[in-house]
Amino acid sequence: MEKYVTGKRLERRFFDNPTTEVAKALLGKILVCGSYKGYITETEAYVGEDDPACHAARGRTARTEIMYGMPGYSYIYLIYGMYHMLNIITEQEGFPAAVLIRGVKLLQPIAKTVDGPGKLCRELGIGMAHHKIDLDASPHLYIENSVWHPEFQATPRIGIKVGTDKLWRFVAQ
DNA sequence: ACCCCGATCGTA
DNA sequence: ACGATCGGGGTT
Numbered sequence A: 001m002e003k004y005v006t007g008k009r010l011e012r013r014f015f016d017n018p019t020t021e022v023a024k025a026l027l028g029k030i031l032v033c034g035s036y037k038g039y040i041t042e043t044e045a046y047v048g049e050d051d052p053a054c055h056a057a058r059g060r061t062a063r064t065e066i067m068y069g070m071p072g073y074s075y076i077y078l079i080y081g082m083y084h085m086l087n088i089i090t091e092q093e094g095f096p097a098a099v100l101i102r103g104v105k106l107l108q109p110i111a112k113t114v115d116g117p118g119k120l121c122r123e124l125g126i127g128m129a130h131h132k133i134d135l136d137a138s139p140h141l142y143i144e145n146s147v148w149h150p151e152f153q154a155t156p157r158i159g160i161k162v163g164t165d166k167l168w169r170f171v172a173q
Numbered sequence B: 001a002c003c004c005c006g007a008t009c010g011t012a
Numbered sequence C: 001a002c003g004a005t006c007g008g009g010g011t012t
Helices: A019-026 A064-068 A117-124
Strands: A030-033 A036-047 A074-079 A083-089 A097-108 A112-115 A141-144 A152-155 A169-172
Touching: A019 A036, A019 A097, A030 A097, A036 A112, A083 A117, A097 A117, A112 A117
Parallel strands: none
Antiparallel strands: A030 A036, A030 A141, A036 A097, A036 A169, A074 A083, A083 A097, A097 A112, A152 A169
16 A cells, blocks of 8 residues: 555545455544544454345445445444444445444543443444544544554454454554 | 344343 | 443344
């Protein structure tokens, strides 16, 4: 992947890459949401219609349409009736894929570790109002580059019943 | 209009 | 290990 200037917003081209590569590259980058800032420490990749765990595994529907759209957009959905999940669309338009942000090391406004995609959204106040936001343009929600390139380990994805053979969860060490 | 289940979390 | 919890996606 290309080199990017530290502290600068990651542009659309960053997300227009193979999803597992984007998921790995997002580790150590800074998630900015309003006044909240934190290093991304855990991600998962959901890759195309052939990935049984991907929401697009059963093709285009009203819900999955966003996954077929332009990379760099947020994809928020509600799960278990109470938790929101923050995803970022990846790869070229027409190919449904996204990265789930599962953990951050919060820097502002307070320093604390936030593990778990549901807790992350709760902590940062992320809800459906944050759905379909262009991270390449929004002043409220975007990713910033950083100099931290953490080592990471790859594991199966959490909380799914299919596609557990893929090591598509990435955790910064 | 209805049914079913989930990319979780907290407690045990 | 397991139950809470419930909105909404997918189908009828």
